Amino acid sequence: LIPEDIDVDTWTLTIDGESVKQEKTYTLSELKSKFKHHTYQLTLECGGNGRSEFDPPAKGNQWTVGAVYCASWTGVRLRDVLEDVGIKDDAVYFGYHSADTHLSRDPTKEPISRGAPMSKALQDETLLAFKMNGEEIPLVHGYPLRVIAGGWPASVSGKWLQRISIRNIVHDGTKMTGTAYRVPCKPVAPGEKVADEDMCIIESMPVKSLITYPKSGAVLSKNKKLSIRGHAWAGELEVAKMEYSIDFGATWHHCTIDKPANRLAWQHFSADISFPQEGYYEVWAKATDSNGVSQPMLLPGWNPKGYLNNACHRIAVKIA
Known part of the structure:
Protein backbone atom coordinates (compact mmCIF):
# COMPACT_ATOMS: atom_id res chain seq x y z
CA LEU A 1 0.00 0.00 0.00
CA ILE A 2 1.20 3.51 -0.85
CA PRO A 3 2.50 5.29 2.28
CA GLU A 4 0.41 8.11 3.75
CA ASP A 5 1.29 11.33 5.60
CA ILE A 6 4.79 11.70 4.17
CA ASP A 7 6.77 14.50 5.83
CA VAL A 8 9.81 15.42 3.75
CA ASP A 9 11.22 17.51 6.59
CA THR A 10 11.67 14.40 8.75
CA TRP A 11 12.34 11.88 5.96
CA THR A 12 15.69 10.11 6.27
CA LEU A 13 17.71 7.51 4.40
CA THR A 14 19.80 5.05 6.40
CA ILE A 15 22.65 3.02 4.90
CA ASP A 16 23.34 -0.13 6.91
CA GLY A 17 24.10 -3.84 6.53
CA GLU A 18 26.88 -6.32 7.20
CA SER A 19 29.18 -4.67 4.68
CA VAL A 20 29.16 -1.01 5.73
CA LYS A 21 32.01 0.29 7.84
CA GLN A 22 29.60 2.37 9.91
CA GLU A 23 25.84 2.83 9.65
CA LYS A 24 24.92 6.32 8.51
CA THR A 25 21.67 8.30 8.17
CA TYR A 26 21.00 11.29 5.89
CA THR A 27 18.11 13.70 5.75
CA LEU A 28 16.71 14.52 2.32
CA SER A 29 18.20 18.01 2.50
CA GLU A 30 21.61 16.53 3.35
CA LEU A 31 21.46 14.18 0.35
CA LYS A 32 20.53 17.05 -1.94
CA SER A 33 23.15 19.46 -0.60
CA LYS A 34 26.10 17.15 0.02
CA PHE A 35 26.22 15.24 -3.27
CA LYS A 36 26.32 16.29 -6.92
CA HIS A 37 23.04 16.00 -8.82
CA HIS A 38 22.80 13.97 -12.03
CA THR A 39 20.01 13.59 -14.59
CA TYR A 40 19.52 10.63 -16.92
CA GLN A 41 16.73 9.21 -19.04
CA LEU A 42 16.37 5.64 -17.78
CA THR A 43 14.17 2.83 -19.05
CA LEU A 44 12.14 0.98 -16.43
CA GLU A 45 10.20 -2.09 -17.59
CA CYS A 46 8.25 -4.53 -15.45
CA GLY A 47 9.79 -8.00 -15.58
CA GLY A 48 6.29 -9.30 -16.38
CA ASN A 49 5.57 -6.92 -19.26
CA GLY A 50 3.87 -9.08 -21.92
CA ARG A 51 2.77 -11.73 -19.37
CA SER A 52 -0.72 -11.99 -20.93
CA GLU A 53 0.68 -13.94 -23.91
CA PHE A 54 1.99 -16.91 -21.91
CA ASP A 55 0.23 -20.27 -22.25
CA PRO A 56 -0.34 -21.91 -19.83
CA PRO A 57 -1.17 -18.56 -18.20
CA ALA A 58 1.12 -17.17 -15.52
CA LYS A 59 -0.18 -15.54 -12.36
CA GLY A 60 0.23 -11.81 -11.90
CA ASN A 61 -0.84 -8.61 -13.63
CA GLN A 62 -1.78 -9.58 -17.18
CA TRP A 63 0.36 -6.94 -18.84
CA THR A 64 0.20 -6.61 -22.60
CA VAL A 65 2.88 -4.14 -23.81
CA GLY A 66 2.44 -1.02 -21.71
CA ALA A 67 4.45 -1.68 -18.55
CA VAL A 68 7.50 0.29 -19.67
CA TYR A 69 8.52 3.95 -19.58
CA CYS A 70 11.65 6.06 -19.99
CA ALA A 71 11.43 9.12 -17.75
CA SER A 72 14.10 11.67 -16.97
CA TRP A 73 15.30 11.09 -13.41
CA THR A 74 17.32 13.50 -11.27
CA GLY A 75 19.12 12.53 -8.10
CA VAL A 76 22.47 11.69 -6.56
CA ARG A 77 24.55 8.67 -7.47
CA LEU A 78 24.18 5.75 -5.09
CA ARG A 79 27.91 5.22 -5.60
CA ASP A 80 28.75 8.66 -4.22
CA VAL A 81 26.68 8.06 -1.10
CA LEU A 82 28.23 4.63 -0.54
CA GLU A 83 31.72 6.11 -0.87
CA ASP A 84 30.80 8.62 1.84
CA VAL A 85 29.52 5.83 4.12
CA GLY A 86 32.40 3.43 3.50
CA ILE A 87 31.87 -0.06 2.11
CA LYS A 88 33.76 -3.19 3.12
CA ASP A 89 35.54 -5.40 0.58
CA ASP A 90 33.08 -8.27 1.14
CA ALA A 91 30.06 -6.30 -0.18
CA VAL A 92 28.27 -8.24 -2.94
CA TYR A 93 24.68 -6.90 -3.04
CA PHE A 94 22.46 -4.03 -1.99
CA GLY A 95 18.87 -4.31 -0.84
CA TYR A 96 16.30 -1.55 -0.40
CA HIS A 97 13.71 -1.04 2.33
CA SER A 98 10.74 1.27 1.83
CA ALA A 99 7.85 2.99 3.61
CA ASP A 100 5.00 1.18 1.86
CA THR A 101 2.73 -1.12 3.88
CA HIS A 102 2.00 -4.81 3.27
CA LEU A 103 -1.52 -5.49 1.96
CA SER A 104 -2.26 -7.24 5.25
CA ARG A 105 -1.29 -4.02 7.07
CA ASP A 106 1.00 -6.14 9.24
CA PRO A 107 3.92 -3.79 10.10
CA THR A 108 6.29 -6.75 10.50
CA LYS A 109 5.92 -7.74 6.82
CA GLU A 110 7.76 -5.97 4.01
CA PRO A 111 5.76 -5.84 0.75
CA ILE A 112 8.93 -5.95 -1.34
CA SER A 113 12.65 -5.59 -0.65
CA ARG A 114 14.77 -6.27 -3.71
CA GLY A 115 18.18 -5.13 -4.90
CA ALA A 116 21.09 -5.84 -7.21
CA PRO A 117 24.80 -6.74 -7.20
CA MET A 118 27.30 -4.06 -6.19
CA SER A 119 28.41 -3.74 -9.82
CA LYS A 120 24.94 -2.33 -10.59
CA ALA A 121 24.92 -0.18 -7.46
CA LEU A 122 28.18 1.46 -8.53
CA GLN A 123 27.16 2.37 -12.10
CA ASP A 124 27.04 6.07 -12.98
CA GLU A 125 23.33 5.85 -13.82
CA THR A 126 22.14 4.16 -10.60
CA LEU A 127 20.51 7.02 -8.71
CA LEU A 128 18.81 7.93 -5.48
CA ALA A 129 16.26 10.04 -7.31
CA PHE A 130 14.07 12.86 -6.03
CA LYS A 131 12.84 14.30 -9.34
CA MET A 132 11.01 12.75 -12.30
CA ASN A 133 10.80 14.73 -15.56
CA GLY A 134 12.05 17.82 -13.75
CA GLU A 135 9.38 17.80 -11.03
CA GLU A 136 9.04 16.17 -7.64
CA ILE A 137 8.40 12.44 -8.09
CA PRO A 138 4.63 11.74 -8.00
CA LEU A 139 3.58 9.81 -4.91
CA VAL A 140 2.61 6.71 -6.89
CA HIS A 141 6.09 6.66 -8.45
CA GLY A 142 7.98 6.80 -5.15
CA TYR A 143 7.92 10.31 -3.66
CA PRO A 144 10.02 11.61 -2.03
CA LEU A 145 12.99 9.30 -2.77
CA ARG A 146 13.47 6.32 -5.03
CA VAL A 147 16.23 4.02 -6.26
CA ILE A 148 16.54 4.04 -10.05
CA ALA A 149 18.41 1.15 -11.69
CA GLY A 150 17.62 1.42 -15.39
CA GLY A 151 17.72 -1.53 -17.76
CA TRP A 152 16.88 -4.11 -15.05
CA PRO A 153 13.41 -5.21 -13.94
CA ALA A 154 11.65 -2.13 -12.57
CA SER A 155 11.19 -3.93 -9.23
CA VAL A 156 14.89 -3.26 -8.55
CA SER A 157 14.05 0.47 -8.49
CA ILE A 166 24.78 -3.39 1.89
CA ARG A 167 24.96 -7.16 2.07
CA ASN A 168 27.80 -9.72 2.12
CA ILE A 169 25.34 -12.22 0.58
CA VAL A 170 22.84 -12.05 -2.24
CA HIS A 171 20.02 -10.00 -0.75
CA ASP A 172 17.29 -12.27 0.63
CA GLY A 173 14.47 -9.75 1.13
CA THR A 174 10.84 -10.17 0.09
CA LYS A 175 10.48 -10.92 -3.67
CA MET A 176 14.16 -11.88 -3.94
CA THR A 177 13.75 -15.60 -3.22
CA GLY A 178 11.73 -18.52 -4.58
CA THR A 179 10.30 -17.80 -8.04
CA ALA A 180 9.95 -14.01 -7.67
CA TYR A 181 11.66 -12.15 -10.53
CA ARG A 182 13.44 -15.34 -11.52
CA VAL A 183 13.32 -17.55 -14.60
CA PRO A 184 14.41 -21.17 -15.08
CA CYS A 185 18.19 -21.43 -15.42
CA LYS A 186 17.66 -23.82 -18.35
CA PRO A 187 14.76 -24.08 -20.85
CA VAL A 188 11.64 -25.86 -19.59
CA ALA A 189 8.47 -27.17 -21.22
CA PRO A 190 5.27 -25.09 -20.92
CA GLY A 191 3.62 -25.80 -17.57
CA GLU A 192 6.60 -27.68 -16.15
CA LYS A 193 7.24 -27.46 -12.40
CA VAL A 194 10.58 -25.83 -11.61
CA ALA A 195 12.32 -26.12 -8.25
CA ASP A 196 13.29 -22.86 -6.55
CA GLU A 197 16.98 -23.77 -6.68
CA ASP A 198 16.72 -24.09 -10.47
CA MET A 199 15.51 -20.49 -10.89
CA CYS A 200 17.95 -17.66 -11.74
CA ILE A 201 17.56 -13.98 -10.82
CA ILE A 202 16.65 -11.67 -13.72
CA GLU A 203 19.26 -8.99 -14.30
CA SER A 204 19.55 -7.03 -17.57
CA MET A 205 16.28 -6.99 -19.51
CA PRO A 206 16.24 -8.39 -23.08
CA VAL A 207 16.09 -6.40 -26.32
CA LYS A 208 12.59 -5.22 -27.12
CA SER A 209 10.61 -2.67 -29.14
CA LEU A 210 7.15 -1.15 -29.31
CA ILE A 211 5.24 0.51 -32.15
CA THR A 212 3.56 3.53 -30.56
CA TYR A 213 2.01 5.01 -33.73
CA PRO A 214 -0.38 4.19 -35.25
CA LYS A 215 -2.63 2.09 -33.06
CA SER A 216 -3.47 -1.39 -34.25
CA GLY A 217 -6.45 -1.31 -36.62
CA ALA A 218 -5.36 1.69 -38.69
CA VAL A 219 -7.09 2.04 -42.08
CA LEU A 220 -5.09 3.60 -44.90
CA SER A 221 -6.03 4.53 -48.44
CA LYS A 222 -4.26 2.83 -51.32
CA ASN A 223 -0.97 4.36 -52.55
CA LYS A 224 -0.49 6.27 -49.29
CA LYS A 225 2.58 5.59 -47.17
CA LEU A 226 2.23 4.68 -43.51
CA SER A 227 4.60 6.47 -41.13
CA ILE A 228 5.28 4.35 -38.05
CA ARG A 229 7.21 5.32 -34.96
CA GLY A 230 8.08 3.72 -31.66
CA HIS A 231 10.67 2.96 -28.99
CA ALA A 232 13.32 0.26 -28.64
CA TRP A 233 15.54 -0.71 -25.70
CA ALA A 234 17.96 -3.47 -24.71
CA GLY A 235 18.58 -3.54 -20.96
CA GLU A 236 22.26 -2.81 -20.31
CA LEU A 237 22.98 -2.78 -24.05
CA GLU A 238 22.13 -0.46 -26.94
CA VAL A 239 19.82 -1.20 -29.88
CA ALA A 240 22.05 -1.41 -32.94
CA LYS A 241 19.42 -2.16 -35.60
CA MET A 242 15.67 -1.74 -35.99
CA GLU A 243 13.59 -3.44 -38.71
CA TYR A 244 9.97 -3.89 -39.79
CA SER A 245 8.15 -6.55 -41.78
CA ILE A 246 4.77 -6.48 -43.54
CA ASP A 247 4.84 -10.12 -44.70
CA PHE A 248 4.84 -11.94 -41.32
CA GLY A 249 8.62 -11.93 -41.03
CA ALA A 250 9.43 -13.33 -44.50
CA THR A 251 11.39 -10.16 -45.36
CA TRP A 252 12.66 -7.28 -43.24
CA HIS A 253 13.33 -3.60 -43.95
CA HIS A 254 15.40 -1.11 -42.00
CA CYS A 255 13.96 1.60 -39.78
CA THR A 256 15.68 4.81 -38.84
CA ILE A 257 16.75 4.58 -35.19
CA ASP A 258 18.13 7.37 -33.02
CA LYS A 259 21.00 7.03 -30.60
CA PRO A 260 19.93 6.95 -26.93
CA ALA A 261 19.97 10.21 -24.96
CA ASN A 262 22.35 8.42 -22.58
CA ARG A 263 23.19 4.85 -21.62
CA LEU A 264 20.11 2.88 -20.47
CA ALA A 265 17.65 5.22 -22.25
CA TRP A 266 15.27 3.84 -24.85
CA GLN A 267 15.72 4.81 -28.49
CA HIS A 268 13.20 6.22 -30.95
CA PHE A 269 12.64 4.62 -34.34
CA SER A 270 10.58 5.47 -37.42
CA ALA A 271 9.89 4.24 -40.94
CA ASP A 272 7.71 5.09 -43.96
CA ILE A 273 6.01 1.96 -45.27
CA SER A 274 4.53 1.34 -48.72
CA PHE A 275 2.05 -1.51 -49.24
CA PRO A 276 1.90 -3.40 -52.56
CA GLN A 277 -1.89 -3.70 -52.84
CA GLU A 278 -5.18 -3.49 -50.96
CA GLY A 279 -5.91 -5.87 -48.12
CA TYR A 280 -5.00 -6.81 -44.56
CA TYR A 281 -1.44 -6.45 -43.28
CA GLU A 282 0.45 -6.75 -40.04
CA VAL A 283 3.40 -4.49 -39.31
CA TRP A 284 5.97 -6.33 -37.17
CA ALA A 285 8.84 -4.56 -35.39
CA LYS A 286 12.16 -6.23 -34.54
CA ALA A 287 15.10 -4.76 -32.63
CA THR A 288 18.65 -6.14 -32.55
CA ASP A 289 21.01 -5.29 -29.70
CA SER A 290 24.69 -4.35 -29.80
CA ASN A 291 25.64 -8.02 -29.25
CA GLY A 292 23.73 -9.05 -32.38
CA VAL A 293 20.80 -10.64 -30.53
CA SER A 294 17.36 -9.95 -32.04
CA GLN A 295 13.84 -10.16 -30.71
CA PRO A 296 12.14 -13.51 -31.41
CA MET A 297 9.05 -13.40 -33.60
CA LEU A 298 7.14 -15.60 -31.13
CA LEU A 299 7.02 -15.98 -27.36
CA PRO A 300 10.66 -16.68 -26.39
CA GLY A 301 10.04 -19.52 -23.96
CA TRP A 302 7.62 -20.32 -21.17
CA ASN A 303 8.46 -19.67 -17.52
CA PRO A 304 6.32 -20.08 -14.39
CA LYS A 305 5.89 -16.37 -13.61
CA GLY A 306 5.51 -15.05 -17.17
CA TYR A 307 8.64 -12.91 -17.29
CA LEU A 308 10.76 -11.58 -20.17
CA ASN A 309 8.33 -11.77 -23.09
CA ASN A 310 10.21 -9.80 -25.74
CA ALA A 311 8.44 -11.19 -28.82
CA CYS A 312 8.09 -8.81 -31.76
CA HIS A 313 5.32 -6.26 -31.36
CA ARG A 314 2.82 -6.14 -34.22
CA ILE A 315 -0.08 -4.01 -35.32
CA ALA A 316 -2.87 -4.66 -37.82
CA VAL A 317 -3.29 -2.34 -40.82
CA LYS A 318 -5.97 -2.38 -43.52
CA ILE A 319 -5.31 -0.88 -46.95
CA ALA A 320 -8.70 0.10 -48.40
Missing part, protein backbone atom coordinates in the same frame (compact mmCIF):
# COMPACT_ATOMS: atom_id res chain seq x y z
CA GLY A 158 12.49 0.66 -5.03
CA LYS A 159 9.99 3.43 -4.27
CA TRP A 160 9.48 5.45 -1.03
CA LEU A 161 13.06 4.68 -0.06
CA GLN A 162 14.03 4.79 3.62
CA ARG A 163 16.92 2.36 3.98
CA ILE A 164 19.57 0.58 1.89
CA SER A 165 21.36 -2.45 3.25
Whole structure:
Protein backbone atom coordinates (compact mmCIF):
# COMPACT_ATOMS: atom_id res chain seq x y z
CA LEU A 1 0.00 0.00 0.00
CA ILE A 2 1.20 3.51 -0.85
CA PRO A 3 2.50 5.29 2.28
CA GLU A 4 0.41 8.11 3.75
CA ASP A 5 1.29 11.33 5.60
CA ILE A 6 4.79 11.70 4.17
CA ASP A 7 6.77 14.50 5.83
CA VAL A 8 9.81 15.42 3.75
CA ASP A 9 11.22 17.51 6.59
CA THR A 10 11.67 14.40 8.75
CA TRP A 11 12.34 11.88 5.96
CA THR A 12 15.69 10.11 6.27
CA LEU A 13 17.71 7.51 4.40
CA THR A 14 19.80 5.05 6.40
CA ILE A 15 22.65 3.02 4.90
CA ASP A 16 23.34 -0.13 6.91
CA GLY A 17 24.10 -3.84 6.53
CA GLU A 18 26.88 -6.32 7.20
CA SER A 19 29.18 -4.67 4.68
CA VAL A 20 29.16 -1.01 5.73
CA LYS A 21 32.01 0.29 7.84
CA GLN A 22 29.60 2.37 9.91
CA GLU A 23 25.84 2.83 9.65
CA LYS A 24 24.92 6.32 8.51
CA THR A 25 21.67 8.30 8.17
CA TYR A 26 21.00 11.29 5.89
CA THR A 27 18.11 13.70 5.75
CA LEU A 28 16.71 14.52 2.32
CA SER A 29 18.20 18.01 2.50
CA GLU A 30 21.61 16.53 3.35
CA LEU A 31 21.46 14.18 0.35
CA LYS A 32 20.53 17.05 -1.94
CA SER A 33 23.15 19.46 -0.60
CA LYS A 34 26.10 17.15 0.02
CA PHE A 35 26.22 15.24 -3.27
CA LYS A 36 26.32 16.29 -6.92
CA HIS A 37 23.04 16.00 -8.82
CA HIS A 38 22.80 13.97 -12.03
CA THR A 39 20.01 13.59 -14.59
CA TYR A 40 19.52 10.63 -16.92
CA GLN A 41 16.73 9.21 -19.04
CA LEU A 42 16.37 5.64 -17.78
CA THR A 43 14.17 2.83 -19.05
CA LEU A 44 12.14 0.98 -16.43
CA GLU A 45 10.20 -2.09 -17.59
CA CYS A 46 8.25 -4.53 -15.45
CA GLY A 47 9.79 -8.00 -15.58
CA GLY A 48 6.29 -9.30 -16.38
CA ASN A 49 5.57 -6.92 -19.26
CA GLY A 50 3.87 -9.08 -21.92
CA ARG A 51 2.77 -11.73 -19.37
CA SER A 52 -0.72 -11.99 -20.93
CA GLU A 53 0.68 -13.94 -23.91
CA PHE A 54 1.99 -16.91 -21.91
CA ASP A 55 0.23 -20.27 -22.25
CA PRO A 56 -0.34 -21.91 -19.83
CA PRO A 57 -1.17 -18.56 -18.20
CA ALA A 58 1.12 -17.17 -15.52
CA LYS A 59 -0.18 -15.54 -12.36
CA GLY A 60 0.23 -11.81 -11.90
CA ASN A 61 -0.84 -8.61 -13.63
CA GLN A 62 -1.78 -9.58 -17.18
CA TRP A 63 0.36 -6.94 -18.84
CA THR A 64 0.20 -6.61 -22.60
CA VAL A 65 2.88 -4.14 -23.81
CA GLY A 66 2.44 -1.02 -21.71
CA ALA A 67 4.45 -1.68 -18.55
CA VAL A 68 7.50 0.29 -19.67
CA TYR A 69 8.52 3.95 -19.58
CA CYS A 70 11.65 6.06 -19.99
CA ALA A 71 11.43 9.12 -17.75
CA SER A 72 14.10 11.67 -16.97
CA TRP A 73 15.30 11.09 -13.41
CA THR A 74 17.32 13.50 -11.27
CA GLY A 75 19.12 12.53 -8.10
CA VAL A 76 22.47 11.69 -6.56
CA ARG A 77 24.55 8.67 -7.47
CA LEU A 78 24.18 5.75 -5.09
CA ARG A 79 27.91 5.22 -5.60
CA ASP A 80 28.75 8.66 -4.22
CA VAL A 81 26.68 8.06 -1.10
CA LEU A 82 28.23 4.63 -0.54
CA GLU A 83 31.72 6.11 -0.87
CA ASP A 84 30.80 8.62 1.84
CA VAL A 85 29.52 5.83 4.12
CA GLY A 86 32.40 3.43 3.50
CA ILE A 87 31.87 -0.06 2.11
CA LYS A 88 33.76 -3.19 3.12
CA ASP A 89 35.54 -5.40 0.58
CA ASP A 90 33.08 -8.27 1.14
CA ALA A 91 30.06 -6.30 -0.18
CA VAL A 92 28.27 -8.24 -2.94
CA TYR A 93 24.68 -6.90 -3.04
CA PHE A 94 22.46 -4.03 -1.99
CA GLY A 95 18.87 -4.31 -0.84
CA TYR A 96 16.30 -1.55 -0.40
CA HIS A 97 13.71 -1.04 2.33
CA SER A 98 10.74 1.27 1.83
CA ALA A 99 7.85 2.99 3.61
CA ASP A 100 5.00 1.18 1.86
CA THR A 101 2.73 -1.12 3.88
CA HIS A 102 2.00 -4.81 3.27
CA LEU A 103 -1.52 -5.49 1.96
CA SER A 104 -2.26 -7.24 5.25
CA ARG A 105 -1.29 -4.02 7.07
CA ASP A 106 1.00 -6.14 9.24
CA PRO A 107 3.92 -3.79 10.10
CA THR A 108 6.29 -6.75 10.50
CA LYS A 109 5.92 -7.74 6.82
CA GLU A 110 7.76 -5.97 4.01
CA PRO A 111 5.76 -5.84 0.75
CA ILE A 112 8.93 -5.95 -1.34
CA SER A 113 12.65 -5.59 -0.65
CA ARG A 114 14.77 -6.27 -3.71
CA GLY A 115 18.18 -5.13 -4.90
CA ALA A 116 21.09 -5.84 -7.21
CA PRO A 117 24.80 -6.74 -7.20
CA MET A 118 27.30 -4.06 -6.19
CA SER A 119 28.41 -3.74 -9.82
CA LYS A 120 24.94 -2.33 -10.59
CA ALA A 121 24.92 -0.18 -7.46
CA LEU A 122 28.18 1.46 -8.53
CA GLN A 123 27.16 2.37 -12.10
CA ASP A 124 27.04 6.07 -12.98
CA GLU A 125 23.33 5.85 -13.82
CA THR A 126 22.14 4.16 -10.60
CA LEU A 127 20.51 7.02 -8.71
CA LEU A 128 18.81 7.93 -5.48
CA ALA A 129 16.26 10.04 -7.31
CA PHE A 130 14.07 12.86 -6.03
CA LYS A 131 12.84 14.30 -9.34
CA MET A 132 11.01 12.75 -12.30
CA ASN A 133 10.80 14.73 -15.56
CA GLY A 134 12.05 17.82 -13.75
CA GLU A 135 9.38 17.80 -11.03
CA GLU A 136 9.04 16.17 -7.64
CA ILE A 137 8.40 12.44 -8.09
CA PRO A 138 4.63 11.74 -8.00
CA LEU A 139 3.58 9.81 -4.91
CA VAL A 140 2.61 6.71 -6.89
CA HIS A 141 6.09 6.66 -8.45
CA GLY A 142 7.98 6.80 -5.15
CA TYR A 143 7.92 10.31 -3.66
CA PRO A 144 10.02 11.61 -2.03
CA LEU A 145 12.99 9.30 -2.77
CA ARG A 146 13.47 6.32 -5.03
CA VAL A 147 16.23 4.02 -6.26
CA ILE A 148 16.54 4.04 -10.05
CA ALA A 149 18.41 1.15 -11.69
CA GLY A 150 17.62 1.42 -15.39
CA GLY A 151 17.72 -1.53 -17.76
CA TRP A 152 16.88 -4.11 -15.05
CA PRO A 153 13.41 -5.21 -13.94
CA ALA A 154 11.65 -2.13 -12.57
CA SER A 155 11.19 -3.93 -9.23
CA VAL A 156 14.89 -3.26 -8.55
CA SER A 157 14.05 0.47 -8.49
CA GLY A 158 12.49 0.66 -5.03
CA LYS A 159 9.99 3.43 -4.27
CA TRP A 160 9.48 5.45 -1.03
CA LEU A 161 13.06 4.68 -0.06
CA GLN A 162 14.03 4.79 3.62
CA ARG A 163 16.92 2.36 3.98
CA ILE A 164 19.57 0.58 1.89
CA SER A 165 21.36 -2.45 3.25
CA ILE A 166 24.78 -3.39 1.89
CA ARG A 167 24.96 -7.16 2.07
CA ASN A 168 27.80 -9.72 2.12
CA ILE A 169 25.34 -12.22 0.58
CA VAL A 170 22.84 -12.05 -2.24
CA HIS A 171 20.02 -10.00 -0.75
CA ASP A 172 17.29 -12.27 0.63
CA GLY A 173 14.47 -9.75 1.13
CA THR A 174 10.84 -10.17 0.09
CA LYS A 175 10.48 -10.92 -3.67
CA MET A 176 14.16 -11.88 -3.94
CA THR A 177 13.75 -15.60 -3.22
CA GLY A 178 11.73 -18.52 -4.58
CA THR A 179 10.30 -17.80 -8.04
CA ALA A 180 9.95 -14.01 -7.67
CA TYR A 181 11.66 -12.15 -10.53
CA ARG A 182 13.44 -15.34 -11.52
CA VAL A 183 13.32 -17.55 -14.60
CA PRO A 184 14.41 -21.17 -15.08
CA CYS A 185 18.19 -21.43 -15.42
CA LYS A 186 17.66 -23.82 -18.35
CA PRO A 187 14.76 -24.08 -20.85
CA VAL A 188 11.64 -25.86 -19.59
CA ALA A 189 8.47 -27.17 -21.22
CA PRO A 190 5.27 -25.09 -20.92
CA GLY A 191 3.62 -25.80 -17.57
CA GLU A 192 6.60 -27.68 -16.15
CA LYS A 193 7.24 -27.46 -12.40
CA VAL A 194 10.58 -25.83 -11.61
CA ALA A 195 12.32 -26.12 -8.25
CA ASP A 196 13.29 -22.86 -6.55
CA GLU A 197 16.98 -23.77 -6.68
CA ASP A 198 16.72 -24.09 -10.47
CA MET A 199 15.51 -20.49 -10.89
CA CYS A 200 17.95 -17.66 -11.74
CA ILE A 201 17.56 -13.98 -10.82
CA ILE A 202 16.65 -11.67 -13.72
CA GLU A 203 19.26 -8.99 -14.30
CA SER A 204 19.55 -7.03 -17.57
CA MET A 205 16.28 -6.99 -19.51
CA PRO A 206 16.24 -8.39 -23.08
CA VAL A 207 16.09 -6.40 -26.32
CA LYS A 208 12.59 -5.22 -27.12
CA SER A 209 10.61 -2.67 -29.14
CA LEU A 210 7.15 -1.15 -29.31
CA ILE A 211 5.24 0.51 -32.15
CA THR A 212 3.56 3.53 -30.56
CA TYR A 213 2.01 5.01 -33.73
CA PRO A 214 -0.38 4.19 -35.25
CA LYS A 215 -2.63 2.09 -33.06
CA SER A 216 -3.47 -1.39 -34.25
CA GLY A 217 -6.45 -1.31 -36.62
CA ALA A 218 -5.36 1.69 -38.69
CA VAL A 219 -7.09 2.04 -42.08
CA LEU A 220 -5.09 3.60 -44.90
CA SER A 221 -6.03 4.53 -48.44
CA LYS A 222 -4.26 2.83 -51.32
CA ASN A 223 -0.97 4.36 -52.55
CA LYS A 224 -0.49 6.27 -49.29
CA LYS A 225 2.58 5.59 -47.17
CA LEU A 226 2.23 4.68 -43.51
CA SER A 227 4.60 6.47 -41.13
CA ILE A 228 5.28 4.35 -38.05
CA ARG A 229 7.21 5.32 -34.96
CA GLY A 230 8.08 3.72 -31.66
CA HIS A 231 10.67 2.96 -28.99
CA ALA A 232 13.32 0.26 -28.64
CA TRP A 233 15.54 -0.71 -25.70
CA ALA A 234 17.96 -3.47 -24.71
CA GLY A 235 18.58 -3.54 -20.96
CA GLU A 236 22.26 -2.81 -20.31
CA LEU A 237 22.98 -2.78 -24.05
CA GLU A 238 22.13 -0.46 -26.94
CA VAL A 239 19.82 -1.20 -29.88
CA ALA A 240 22.05 -1.41 -32.94
CA LYS A 241 19.42 -2.16 -35.60
CA MET A 242 15.67 -1.74 -35.99
CA GLU A 243 13.59 -3.44 -38.71
CA TYR A 244 9.97 -3.89 -39.79
CA SER A 245 8.15 -6.55 -41.78
CA ILE A 246 4.77 -6.48 -43.54
CA ASP A 247 4.84 -10.12 -44.70
CA PHE A 248 4.84 -11.94 -41.32
CA GLY A 249 8.62 -11.93 -41.03
CA ALA A 250 9.43 -13.33 -44.50
CA THR A 251 11.39 -10.16 -45.36
CA TRP A 252 12.66 -7.28 -43.24
CA HIS A 253 13.33 -3.60 -43.95
CA HIS A 254 15.40 -1.11 -42.00
CA CYS A 255 13.96 1.60 -39.78
CA THR A 256 15.68 4.81 -38.84
CA ILE A 257 16.75 4.58 -35.19
CA ASP A 258 18.13 7.37 -33.02
CA LYS A 259 21.00 7.03 -30.60
CA PRO A 260 19.93 6.95 -26.93
CA ALA A 261 19.97 10.21 -24.96
CA ASN A 262 22.35 8.42 -22.58
CA ARG A 263 23.19 4.85 -21.62
CA LEU A 264 20.11 2.88 -20.47
CA ALA A 265 17.65 5.22 -22.25
CA TRP A 266 15.27 3.84 -24.85
CA GLN A 267 15.72 4.81 -28.49
CA HIS A 268 13.20 6.22 -30.95
CA PHE A 269 12.64 4.62 -34.34
CA SER A 270 10.58 5.47 -37.42
CA ALA A 271 9.89 4.24 -40.94
CA ASP A 272 7.71 5.09 -43.96
CA ILE A 273 6.01 1.96 -45.27
CA SER A 274 4.53 1.34 -48.72
CA PHE A 275 2.05 -1.51 -49.24
CA PRO A 276 1.90 -3.40 -52.56
CA GLN A 277 -1.89 -3.70 -52.84
CA GLU A 278 -5.18 -3.49 -50.96
CA GLY A 279 -5.91 -5.87 -48.12
CA TYR A 280 -5.00 -6.81 -44.56
CA TYR A 281 -1.44 -6.45 -43.28
CA GLU A 282 0.45 -6.75 -40.04
CA VAL A 283 3.40 -4.49 -39.31
CA TRP A 284 5.97 -6.33 -37.17
CA ALA A 285 8.84 -4.56 -35.39
CA LYS A 286 12.16 -6.23 -34.54
CA ALA A 287 15.10 -4.76 -32.63
CA THR A 288 18.65 -6.14 -32.55
CA ASP A 289 21.01 -5.29 -29.70
CA SER A 290 24.69 -4.35 -29.80
CA ASN A 291 25.64 -8.02 -29.25
CA GLY A 292 23.73 -9.05 -32.38
CA VAL A 293 20.80 -10.64 -30.53
CA SER A 294 17.36 -9.95 -32.04
CA GLN A 295 13.84 -10.16 -30.71
CA PRO A 296 12.14 -13.51 -31.41
CA MET A 297 9.05 -13.40 -33.60
CA LEU A 298 7.14 -15.60 -31.13
CA LEU A 299 7.02 -15.98 -27.36
CA PRO A 300 10.66 -16.68 -26.39
CA GLY A 301 10.04 -19.52 -23.96
CA TRP A 302 7.62 -20.32 -21.17
CA ASN A 303 8.46 -19.67 -17.52
CA PRO A 304 6.32 -20.08 -14.39
CA LYS A 305 5.89 -16.37 -13.61
CA GLY A 306 5.51 -15.05 -17.17
CA TYR A 307 8.64 -12.91 -17.29
CA LEU A 308 10.76 -11.58 -20.17
CA ASN A 309 8.33 -11.77 -23.09
CA ASN A 310 10.21 -9.80 -25.74
CA ALA A 311 8.44 -11.19 -28.82
CA CYS A 312 8.09 -8.81 -31.76
CA HIS A 313 5.32 -6.26 -31.36
CA ARG A 314 2.82 -6.14 -34.22
CA ILE A 315 -0.08 -4.01 -35.32
CA ALA A 316 -2.87 -4.66 -37.82
CA VAL A 317 -3.29 -2.34 -40.82
CA LYS A 318 -5.97 -2.38 -43.52
CA ILE A 319 -5.31 -0.88 -46.95
CA ALA A 320 -8.70 0.10 -48.40
